[in-house]
Amino acid sequence: MILDKSYGEKICYSFYKNIFHYLCKNPFEMQKIKDYVEANKDRFLEELFELLRFPSVSADPQFKEGVLNTAEFVAQKLKDAGADNVEICPTAGYPIVYGEKIFDPSLPTVLVYGHYDVQPADPIELWDTPPFEPTVRDGKIYARGSADDKGQFYMHVKAFEYMVKEKELACNVKFMIEGEEEVGSANLGIFVAANKERLKADVIVISDTSMISLENPSLETGLRGLSYVEVEVTGPNRDLHSGVYGGAVANPATILSKMIASLHDENNHITIPGFYDDVLELTPEERKALNEAPFDVEEYEKDLGITEVWGEKGFTTIERTGIRPTLEVNGIWGGYIGEGAKTVLPSKAFAKISMRLVPNQNSERITKLFQDHFEKIAPKSVKVEVKPHHGGEPVVTPTDSIAYKAAEKALEETFKKKPIPTRGGGSIPIVALFEKELGIKTVLLGFGLDSDNLHSPNEKYGIENYLKGIETIPLFHKYYAELSK
Amino acid sequence: MILDKSYGEKICYSFYKNIFHYLCKNPFEMQKIKDYVEANKDRFLEELFELLRFPSVSADPQFKEGVLNTAEFVAQKLKDAGADNVEICPTAGYPIVYGEKIFDPSLPTVLVYGHYDVQPADPIELWDTPPFEPTVRDGKIYARGSADDKGQFYMHVKAFEYMVKEKELACNVKFMIEGEEEVGSANLGIFVAANKERLKADVIVISDTSMISLENPSLETGLRGLSYVEVEVTGPNRDLHSGVYGGAVANPATILSKMIASLHDENNHITIPGFYDDVLELTPEERKALNEAPFDVEEYEKDLGITEVWGEKGFTTIERTGIRPTLEVNGIWGGYIGEGAKTVLPSKAFAKISMRLVPNQNSERITKLFQDHFEKIAPKSVKVEVKPHHGGEPVVTPTDSIAYKAAEKALEETFKKKPIPTRGGGSIPIVALFEKELGIKTVLLGFGLDSDNLHSPNEKYGIENYLKGIETIPLFHKYYAELSK
Numbered sequence: 001m002i003l004d005k006s007y008g009e010k011i012c013y014s015f016y017k018n019i020f021h022y023l024c025k026n027p028f029e030m031q032k033i034k035d036y037v038e039a040n041k042d043r044f045l046e047e048l049f050e051l052l053r054f055p056s057v058s059a060d061p062q063f064k065e066g067v068l069n070t071a072e073f074v075a076q077k078l079k080d081a082g083a084d085n086v087e088i089c090p091t092a093g094y095p096i097v098y099g100e101k102i103f104d105p106s107l108p109t110v111l112v113y114g115h116y117d118v119q120p121a122d123p124i125e126l127w128d129t130p131p132f133e134p135t136v137r138d139g140k141i142y143a144r145g146s147a148d149d150k151g152q153f154y155m156h157v158k159a160f161e162y163m164v165k166e167k168e169l170a171c172n173v174k175f176m177i178e179g180e181e182e183v184g185s186a187n188l189g190i191f192v193a194a195n196k197e198r199l200k201a202d203v204i205v206i207s208d209t210s211m212i213s214l215e216n217p218s219l220e221t222g223l224r225g226l227s228y229v230e231v232e233v234t235g236p237n238r239d240l241h242s243g244v245y246g247g248a249v250a251n252p253a254t255i256l257s258k259m260i261a262s263l264h265d266e267n268n269h270i271t272i273p274g275f276y277d278d279v280l281e282l283t284p285e286e287r288k289a290l291n292e293a294p295f296d297v298e299e300y301e302k303d304l305g306i307t308e309v310w311g312e313k314g315f316t317t318i319e320r321t322g323i324r325p326t327l328e329v330n331g332i333w334g335g336y337i338g339e340g341a342k343t344v345l346p347s348k349a350f351a352k353i354s355m356r357l358v359p360n361q362n363s364e365r366i367t368k369l370f371q372d373h374f375e376k377i378a379p380k381s382v383k384v385e386v387k388p389h390h391g392g393e394p395v396v397t398p399t400d401s402i403a404y405k406a407a408e409k410a411l412e413e414t415f416k417k418k419p420i421p422t423r424g425g426g427s428i429p430i431v432a433l434f435e436k437e438l439g440i441k442t443v444l445l446g447f448g449l450d451s452d453n454l455h456s457p458n459e460k461y462g463i464e465n466y467l468k469g470i471e472t473i474p475l476f477h478k479y480y481a482e483l484s485k
Numbered sequence: 486m487i488l489d490k491s492y493g494e495k496i497c498y499s500f501y502k503n504i505f506h507y508l509c510k511n512p513f514e515m516q517k518i519k520d521y522v523e524a525n526k527d528r529f530l531e532e533l534f535e536l537l538r539f540p541s542v543s544a545d546p547q548f549k550e551g552v553l554n555t556a557e558f559v560a561q562k563l564k565d566a567g568a569d570n571v572e573i574c575p576t577a578g579y580p581i582v583y584g585e586k587i588f589d590p591s592l593p594t595v596l597v598y599g600h601y602d603v604q605p606a607d608p609i610e611l612w613d614t615p616p617f618e619p620t621v622r623d624g625k626i627y628a629r630g631s632a633d634d635k636g637q638f639y640m641h642v643k644a645f646e647y648m649v650k651e652k653e654l655a656c657n658v659k660f661m662i663e664g665e666e667e668v669g670s671a672n673l674g675i676f677v678a679a680n681k682e683r684l685k686a687d688v689i690v691i692s693d694t695s696m697i698s699l700e701n702p703s704l705e706t707g708l709r710g711l712s713y714v715e716v717e718v719t720g721p722n723r724d725l726h727s728g729v730y731g732g733a734v735a736n737p738a739t740i741l742s743k744m745i746a747s748l749h750d751e752n753n754h755i756t757i758p759g760f761y762d763d764v765l766e767l768t769p770e771e772r773k774a775l776n777e778a779p780f781d782v783e784e785y786e787k788d789l790g791i792t793e794v795w796g797e798k799g800f801t802t803i804e805r806t807g808i809r810p811t812l813e814v815n816g817i818w819g820g821y822i823g824e825g826a827k828t829v830l831p832s833k834a835f836a837k838i839s840m841r842l843v844p845n846q847n848s849e850r851i852t853k854l855f856q857d858h859f860e861k862i863a864p865k866s867v868k869v870e871v872k873p874h875h876g877g878e879p880v881v882t883p884t885d886s887i888a889y890k891a892a893e894k895a896l897e898e899t900f901k902k903k904p905i906p907t908r909g910g911g912s913i914p915i916v917a918l919f920e921k922e923l924g925i926k927t928v929l930l931g932f933g934l935d936s937d938n939l940h941s942p943n944e945k946y947g948i949e950n951y952l953k954g955i956e957t958i959p960l961f962h963k964y965y966a967e968l969s970k
Contacts, residue, residue, distance in 0.1 A: 059825030120827055126723070183825055210729070224728060228826045237790030239608070241940040243709060243911030244695070246841055247811030248802045250795035253836075254749065254814050260739060261746035305722030310735035310866040317733045326732030329739050330829050335816035336837060340544030340668055341713045341874045342605055343839050343912075344815050344940050351738075352821060354828050356731055381795040389826045426728030427828075454726040455829050 029168075029478070030413060033471050036162050041467060044158050045141075047077065048466065051116075051150050052134040052143040058094055058117035058183045067179050070116045071095045074157075074177050081157050082164035083175060089195075091187035094179030098198070101164065102172045108484045109172040110477060111201035111440065112160075113430060114153020114208065115181030118145035119455045126457035139463050146461035147452040152207035153177055155447065155466060159473035168474055170481035174201055178430075181208075184228070184390025185429055192437045203403040203480065204434050207469060209424050209446030214464060216294050217415040219407055220424040220444040222322065223431055225357030225394035227366040228330075231374060233259070233349045234383040239335075240345040250381035252349040253334040259377055259384075260351060263327055267313035270327050270355075272373045275366065280359040282323055291318055293420050303451060322423030325366075326356045352389075356427060363391030363429075392429020395442070402483045403443040410475035411445075414468055426454075445469075445476060514653075514963070515898060518956050521647050526952060529643050530626075532562065533951065536601075536635050537619040537628040543579060543602035543668045552664050555601045556580045559642075559662050566642050567649035568660060574680075576672035579664030583683070586649065587657045593969045594657040595962060596686035596925065597645075598915060599638020599693065600666030603630035604940045611942035624948050631946035632937040637692035638662055640932065640951060644958035653959055655966035659686055663915075666693075669713070669875025670914055677922045688888040688965065689919050692954060694909050694931030699949060701779050702900040704892055705909040705929040707807065708916055710842030710879035712851045713815075716859060718744070718834045719868040724820075725830040735866035737834040738819040744862055744869075745836060748812055752798035755812050755840075757858045760851065765844040767808055776803055778905050788936060807908030810851075811841045837874075841912065848876030877914020880927070887968045888928040895960035896930075899953055911939075930954075930961060 037044070051073060055066035071088050074097045079086045083099030094117065102109070121131035121144045129135040134143035141151065156175070163169045176199065178188050192199060209220040235252040236245070265271050282290070295318055297309060311320040320326070334349025336342035355366055371386040378384040398404060399421050411419040424444070431442045447469035453459045522529070536558060540551035556573050559582045564571045568584030579602065587594070606616035606629045614620040619628035626636065641660070648654045661684065663673050677684060694705040720737035721730070750756050767775070780803055782794060796805040805811070819834025821827035840851055856871040863869040883889060884906050896904040909929070916927045932954035938944045 239941040242813040246813045247805040257742040257745035260742040320732040328727040328731045331820035333818045333822040337818040456724040
């Protein structure tokens, strides 16, 4: 029997072609992104610098114009990158920038969330270079918002640009970039509830967290919730002469100090009755796994310039910042804080106090517990007022989801190392909100580092983190689409 | 036998003249002062208003010019009133205004001390009318420094004017008006030591204290000393994100609160070891006498808008402010104190703390005890720095001295009621300094009221207190001269 040559050739051809394709496709695609990023690197950086120059401090009304201009800029950049239906959606506060690209309804949809507002820059005098004039030192971009969150959400805009221009879109994409994350996203919930249809998606991806290091990529699988309050303690109806009245009238600064001091016991457990009631305790195995993440306490102390770490007895530093609730004084003030000496017994003293929450604590319940307790422990000699600022719910993201696996695969490909699951200490209230309102899970694809000085002077973001992030995101879309089939 | 009529007339004349003189001299003289004050009242007030318009805040460098202009004004007014050798004596800080009238070396010399500098006006927003624009409401002059001490030392300038113009000087007079009392009189000690000859006097009179009320005149017989420190607690080397680091790094605001809280025990005793060692305890009789001064605790609470007084267990309010040492937080600050919410774990927290001292405590020793204790109780997780600001020694003035008796007599004549001896809670470090350097005792001839809002917004001084003070001072000089014979 004689074989048909051409048939054999065909088989061989398709056989080799498939092997070739199998072997080469991924490297080629990875290379294609790398080349694009390399070719556009300078522009990507220049655009980010432009974004960072807007002083979009949402907490301080004097920056209102800066915040609004930032929204305009973000909207324009989404259009430039190829987004459709770009809109600056007004809210009772700062607007939300929306944009989308629906090119094939049969494909999964990725909703990108980020925020264009930033923390206040003060204490301004501690910045080595101006907070709103990005400066590069040792490969890091120093500017308020460079890592939190402008530098991180903008990676998605640039990765999106690549996918559109290079016809590499694997999923439909939606963007929702808000301007009130740093002040509690008060109006986002309303917007989400009112736009369920428009925001429909299969997964939400947020880059507003950190990884252990470029050598040790990691994926955050949990976020703490938040309860933020401001307290006011009033003693006498006016500032008094501390000589004439000192010793006979309760000093609100002293009383506030005593009240704050009493909120932690000698083991640094929080003393508010019921505070720990709903805390989800981890199993020994889970705690063991958590503590396997690379962590050098001496490096940690050295970086912070402290002689020893501090915290709740019976837990490691990783646990204290990851799976345990905390209570921190974010600000305290009262009396004469100017130059020199003033012998005054102040009428009022204030503090801003925030509590980080873990599953399954509820921010409203914790705020109420704090309020009741703080009012209860106030001595009769003063009046106390507790004003709730804002809150957010803790979340845990699944590690067995398609989204997590896609992120894991994408990171592994970029960093040549499988990412470790970690628990983040920060809070992104929107994550819980999304789950509740839209029933969509989130994947926390963060490229920052804990040492980026978030909320501190000299906030920074590594250029390599920024570019590697842009490289990784298209891979995430690709694998998410593949795994969703 | 016939009597010589003219002789008889002479006797009668001299007899009646003497009786008449005896009966009428005092009322006449009192009337003469009253008439002079009445005739010049408006000018006396206008001149005081001019003085009060100078913003002579010694604690804040931005008011330097205001302080220096005040010295010029005071010097000019002393000249106008008839003082000789008026000089604006430079010091390392603000100048001391000196002036004198030595008209008969055989007569006793009264040295008047006062201060032309004032406390800072902030919190400025709590003033009903501008602090440096004197405003009269319900017979009170509202302005920073109206009672402490411009309004009070200026009474002496105007009483002096009367005595010079009306030839009623009974003693030689010296004036020393300084400009750094509110910041610890750092340079006065040097000046006094260098001018012992020029400052030679028999008694020092200071009007920088208060009386119980116009109905209940009183004389302060004691003043508390002062130890003023500023503390700085440093945690991490930078402000941190309270989510990323919260719960794992000692928060200096929390630690400072705990440290301050620990400075008073549950009975409001001060916990600094050795703090009470040198406190001179009063006898039960002395305490009884002290507590006989009219005092209505309900009125006191009502005036201050508090529901209950506060203080060291086992002592009355009069004792707590008069004969017991105290520790007060005059100011506290750290972290984010601006509008809105910032989730920061601050790098530093600060407090201004002052202690009022009683005989026989020593300010340097107490400052050292505080410093040692505060550094000792600081946890290893923070660094603590204690900066001493300034201090002053407590004093007790004798009630059996000629000066006290003269003041008592003068007040009784003006107020038609014998003044009660009281213990003041405030501090005038100069009193102890004078005694030490010049060996001269002081009489505290104060006309203010505790309710004058010293060191507070809406400081005020009663017009009647001001005018009655001017009436009383010449009587003090007269009786002091008489009793010195």
